[in-house]
Amino acid sequence: xxxxxxxxxxxxxxxxxxxxxxxxxxxxxxxxxxxxxxxxxxxxxxxxxxxxxxxxxxxxxxxxxxxxxxxxxxxxxxxxxxxxxxxxxxxxxxxxxxxxxxxxxxxxxxxxxxxxxxxxxxxxxxxxxxxxxxxxxxxxxxxxxxxxxxxxxxxxxxxxxxxxxxxx
Numbered sequence: 001x002x003x004x005x006x007x008x009x010x011x012x013x014x015x016x017x018x019x020x021x022x023x024x025x026x027x028x029x030x031x032x033x034x035x036x037x038x039x040x041x042x043x044x045x046x047x048x049x050x051x052x053x054x055x056x057x058x059x060x061x062x063x064x065x066x067x068x069x070x071x072x073x074x075x076x077x078x079x080x081x082x083x084x085x086x087x088x089x090x091x092x093x094x095x096x097x098x099x100x101x102x103x104x105x106x107x108x109x110x111x112x113x114x115x116x117x118x119x120x121x122x123x124x125x126x127x128x129x130x131x132x133x134x135x136x137x138x139x140x141x142x143x144x145x146x147x148x149x150x151x152x153x154x155x156x157x158x159x160x161x162x163x164x165x166x167x168x
Contacts, residue, residue, distance in 0.1 A: 063104030072152025
C-alpha cells in the first residue's frame with residue numbers, strides 16, 4: 001500500500017518525511033491548525049514537533065496545555081499505528097492524563113518508542129485471550145533547551161476489527 005511505502009521510506013528520506021507529514025495534514029484535519037509534524041521516524045519510535053506559533057499558545061504566550069495533550073495523543077498513536085496493521089486492529093483513545101512541569105516558551109518535541117517486544121508483551125499476547133486490551137503509553141514533551149514540559153499518559157484501547165461491535 002502507498003501509505004505503508006511512504007512511512008517506511010520516511011525513516012531515511014527527508015522528502016518522504018515531507019510527504020508523510022503532508023499526508024497526515026490532509027488525513028487528520030483536526031490537527032492541521034496546530035502544525036504538528038513528524039520530526040523523526042525510526043523503526044521503533046516517532047518524534048513529533050509542536051511549533052511555537054500563535055494557535056498553539058495560551059494567554060501568557062507559552063505552549064497551551066491542550067496543544068501538548070493533543071501532541072501526546074498524536075505521537076503515541078502514530079508510533080502504535082506504525083507497528084500495528086490498521087486494517088487488522090482498531091485503536092481508540094480511552095483515557096488521557098497530563099502532568100505539566102514547565103512553561104513551553106519554544107517549540108517542543110515528544111518521542112514515543114514501541115519495540116516488537118513491548119508490542120508482543122502488552123498487545124499481541126494479551127489479545128490472544130481477550131477481546132481488547134488497554135495499554136498506557138507515556139510520552140515526555142521537551143523544549144529545545146531540554147526542559148521537560150509535560151508527561152502525557154495516553155491509554156489506548158486496541159481491539160481486532162473482527163471483535164468491534166457498533167450496535168447494541
